[in-house]
Amino acid sequence: MIFRIEAYERTRPAALPWLHHIPEHWRIARAKTVMSAIDVRSASGEEELLTVSSSRGVVPRSSASVSMFKAETYVGHKLCWPDDLVINSLWAWSRGLGVARDHGIVSTAYGVYRQREQTLDPAYLDHLVRSEPFQWELQVRSQGVWKSRLQMTDARWLDAPLLIPPADEQAVIVKYLAHANARIDKAIAAKRRLIALLQEQVRSQAETLISDVASGAPEPLLGRALRRIEQGTSPSAVEGDLADSQWAVLSLSAVNRGVFVPTALKPVSTEFVVPPALELHDGDLLMTRSNTRERVGDVAVVAGVRPRSFMSDLIYRLVPRSDLLTTDFASILLRTRRVRVQIEAAARGSSDTMPKLSQGHIKGLRVCLPSLEAQNHVVATLEALTKPIRAAEDRAERELQLLREFRKRLVADVVTGQVDVRQIAKYLPDAEATAVEQLVDCEDLSVEDVMEMGEV
Structure with a gap:
């Protein structure tokens, strides 16, 4: 059943502040009318092991920093395929979900959902369910005593509302966000490289100062x-x-x-x-x-x-x-x-x-121990030399945070129809061309190069 928010609010009076003011020609549907839960288990346990990253969505576990121990066998774990929606039921409230790009296995505690028909572009669905507005929906639908133990059940997820723009608008949104994210990724990479270069300058100056006072100093164990x-x-x-x-x-x-x-x-x-x-x-x-x-x-x-x-x-x-x-x-x-x-x-x-x-x-640890006077001299000199560098690093950190916040707000506004990008997208290159164009090797850049790249 497809319905507008007014009808939905009559069935759930306290629901969905994030769905107000969506475009009139967009539809809203319960997830259960669009997709269903699937539960297919691995017979060998040898498929690629996937996990859900709050920052990257569904990714190979080998590419993520996961501190939990691996199981002795993955026989009986759930299988998923490209375009399936995968939800970590215990971390849905913290953006622990995404659309899979690969075939693999996931934990039995995960939920796997597949569209009945191709109602939603998989890339649009991924942007939507991982957007800031949708976090409200995931949080209120996850149940439990403590926030860190909230759980999303199949029934609770399948009762959630999904925005369904016309198919051509979904494609436009995906194209626009691919281009915008590539630009933002380039700026973020530049800021990160700038911060790394500034930190390296501080370390280099510290090494030089310590080297100057280390000559003839004792080198005991720490x-x-x-x-x-x-x-x-x-x-x-x-x-x-x-x-x-x-x-x-x-x-x-x-x-x-x-x-x-x-x-x-x-x-x-x-x-x-x-x-x-x-x-x-x-x-x-x-x-x-x-x-x-x-x-x-x-x-x-x-x-x-x-x-x-x-x-x-x-x-x-x-x-x-x-x-x-x-x-x-x-x-x-x-x-x-x-x-x-x-x-x-x-x-x-x-x-x-x-x-x-x-x-x-x-x-x-073997360390050099110059006199206390020499130690104080190193500290004072380094503080004076690196003060402008520290100021530049603080500014870059603030700008990095602003870029992340800008990305969140941009995605939220675009996937909920608050910003109409149809006219803009007409003049944008294809997503693949954009991604290739924006790839930049920052390793060989100077501080000045990176600062120029970061201006957006």
Whole structure:
């Protein structure tokens, strides 16, 4: 049955604020009139293993960073084919769905849905169900006690409304978004490369300064210059707003390539007893105990931390001996290439997906220890030299975030008919030509080249 929003609201009075003001010639249909659930199981378990990424949709698991262990066998897992809609039932509320581009197998906890007829262009359907407005629909239809445990059932999904523009408009929308996303991807790649180049400039200047003071300096094991190493703890996080008097645990993302992110917090139960010694303070030196190969052993100095915050068990707090090592110099020293090589070698025997560093690994790092006066000189000089670079990096980060927000809003407005792109799309090249044209190798570009590319 095809119906307008007015009829739908008579059956669900509290439903669908995102469907107001859609074009009059567009239709609205319940998903069950357009598609049906399918449940075909693998007999061999040898098909390509797929997963759902909140940022990329349905992708091969080999191309995604998934920390969960693989099963011993995938016999009996669900099969999907190109153009099937795949929904991670436990993460639908967080954009855990998308249209498959490949044939493969997915978890038995996933829902797989196939169109009865080609009512919706698969690419348009993918844009629609992953758009910001549709997140409201996915959230209210997922059921459960905690947000992180909400589940989307077949019945709840098949009762959801789908927008159905005329077929020619669907094709136009897909063409326009392919072109727009290619342009945005180019700008985002440029901003990311710019940030990487700026960070490399900071590292290069730090290496030079440390090299200048390292000549003749002792090179003991890091353990000699540390008073102690403390490891955090990880109680179960809880849902809801963080109360002023409530303890919060600092997640792994709080240590981000030498920068402390004070907002990477999760509230914990008021019943959990936190040892007061674990509370974080500005000036603490943190090191990640586990992360990807490139990020394990990352360090940052705490700044602007919320009171009653502590670190998770994936983060260490390093307490230097004040007579041998300053915190600010240590944060610079531990990110130099010489130390990074040692850290990655020490973590090499751990899991490939989430390598770990032990306290013994950290204490065994060989480092140079110039005088405290020389350490302070390095810190002050580097701060002065890199101040404009840091300002440019902050600006690039803000622009990167704005680009992501722009993409979300653009897709939302186009797939819901708030922006009519039919006239614009007439003058755009085909999607494949656009994608090829926009591919840019950023690896060999200078800072100036990338800054020019990023202007959109």
